[in-house]
Amino acid sequence: MMLGSGSVETLARQRKAMDTKAPLTESLMLDTLMNYLVTMARTVESAMNRALDAIVSLDDPRTAALPGEVFLLEPRINEMEIVIDEQAIRLLRQGALPEEELRLIVAGLKLNNDLERIGDLAVNLAERVVSLREMPGAAAPEELSPMVSAVRGMVSQSLGALISRNVEMAGKVLESDDVVDKYRDRIFERQLRSMTGEPESVSSGLQFVLATRHLERIADHATNIAEDIIFWVRGLDVRHGRGMGGLPESRITNNSQTLHSDVTAWGHTDHVIFT
Template structure:
């Protein structure tokens, strides 16, 4: 029975990682669509979103079935609970990609403008956070997960910088306000991706080490002491 149970846990983990890979790819595609204004890439993101949503439901059901039919030990229980929470954040990463392509589609109505912001760089950091958070999940590595938490500040600062730069564009060049507003929404969506990566990392720490570090990074050091 235990062998079958752990095989089910492995299957659950694999399915979550497939969904997470699709969500990460969707973010990369959405940013590429913004960079190139290629609407065909937007269509790929839409199709991926449908698949991610379907997998979210399947993963949740698998998790609930395991909780209902088995009596998991503490670490296995934490694993299943972490999967349920990570699954929700993965789906929201996919939602962020959809938010971005909606802005890309809106931009088709306006001339291309060279805005004083680096959206692809911000996207690169946010995507790296997602990758590292997922790698920490694969390896059950709380130390790696902790390193993701420290990356969130840089994304927040970039979003703030972009925010003020685009407000300045709207003030000084009001004819470019629609493009600036779309870029603002995209930057905000990328900040949310970083937030979801942080959530995933926190859930990995909860699974591996057994305590909740949400909003309290110092608890990690406190628990060690």
């Protein structure tokens, strides 16, 4: 197992506990759960970014290999999902836990599910890319690129909020979901008109409609992740708009470029990497 730069101390304590046959402390087990979640988040974002890069550059030979790379990451993501579930169950077996630790475990289980689903959707998106590359002349709708940027920004912000426990950043993700929905609607309307007037574009049009559906679902899971982070850190249930009064005020942005530029460089956070 390879280590991130800041996880050496944590893993050293874990090895020492194992070597002396001492039980792992609750704190160490929580650290391990968090490290696993960070690692899975990194891997899922990597798969998603490859799929996003591929869908917006269908004619670029330099991105032809990206779908295959997404497919190769799927087994690793599935393995991580199982490991994280098992770690959370171990923690729950410890018995009475402080409220914040219990919230972390519950949120961790939900985060794990949403991350795995984003990984699945990255695979679905990569499959659309493979199909579209076999259709000469398939022209992407002009709204696709900004939609991809908006989705990329939402996922990056939600994962950044996970690393930094930043409730304000998570709140911005919740405010941004409507942006993606608007792009989805515009693309659907454009493709419907195109398929109605040009029957030869039906095959590619359907692929783009499916692709936008995958993008919308990725954004939905990013929203779920943001909600779970708020629950973990603040103990607020903001699903379906509940409890929003407990969040710090933040400005709603309708500009996907602004959304993406707000993302923090969370990639330097310490983590454990599965091999």
